[in-house]
Amino acid sequence: MGNIYGGEFQLSSKGATWDEIDFEFLGNLSGDPYILHTNVFSQGKGNREQQFYLWFDPTADFHTYSILWNPQRIVFSVDGSPIREFKNMESKGVPFPKNQAMRIYSSLWNADDWATRGGLVKTDWTQAPFTASYRNFNANACTMSSGTSSCGSNNPSSSNNNVWLSEELDSTDQERLKWVQKNYMIYNYCSDTQRFPQGLPSECNTA
Numbered sequence: 001m002g003n004i005y006g007g008e009f010q011l012s013s014k015g016a017t018w019d020e021i022d023f024e025f026l027g028n029l030s031g032d033p034y035i036l037h038t039n040v041f042s043q044g045k046g047n048r049e050q051q052f053y054l055w056f057d058p059t060a061d062f063h064t065y066s067i068l069w070n071p072q073r074i075v076f077s078v079d080g081s082p083i084r085e086f087k088n089m090e091s092k093g094v095p096f097p098k099n100q101a102m103r104i105y106s107s108l109w110n111a112d113d114w115a116t117r118g119g120l121v122k123t124d125w126t127q128a129p130f131t132a133s134y135r136n137f138n139a140n141a142c143t144m145s146s147g148t149s150s151c152g153s154n155n156p157s158s159s160n161n162n163v164w165l166s167e168e169l170d171s172t173d174q175e176r177l178k179w180v181q182k183n184y185m186i187y188n189y190c191s192d193t194q195r196f197p198q199g200l201p202s203e204c205n206t207a
Helices: 172-184
Strands: 006-012 020-026 035-042 050-055 066-070 073-078 081-087 103-109 142-145 150-152 185-188
Touching: 006 066, 020 066, 035 073, 035 081, 050 172, 081 172, 172 185
Parallel strands: none
Antiparallel strands: 006 020, 006 103, 020 035, 035 050, 050 185, 066 073, 073 081, 142 150
């Protein structure tokens, strides 16, 4: 991944009221840490960004980036460590992405209008072509066919194929999540009172 481009791994549906779950790498200047940008869209509305520095150089080696999405929560993890949890708070009027099928996408894109220092640093096209590489990809999901959902598995020999449907963070995961957010989170929309002068989004005020 080059200096000032975006790399993205996401789940997304289609249409004007789409759902989306994003992992995005924002570019940098040489020597600056890369930023891992996360966002959750439901019914076409996002603005739920959290950003992190990582505790390693993501360009130096392969690492595992995971999204757990079930009816109760969305969990973003890096190398098995949860970094963000977005809970289903529909009971409090917060839309949650659960009614639309989403596809998996991965891409590189030119985001120099905003991604690096607020758009101050532009893409150096002399460094092209830009590449992203993946290995050991795995997905365990319910699939949609002709409007019908089916929860299968890529590993038929497993007796716990669909454990992810009810998976949640245990106490160790919760402690790790708090540690990552305390030490590596650099932006949280739920703390941005200037951005939301009329009050923070509902999910930010709910334990």
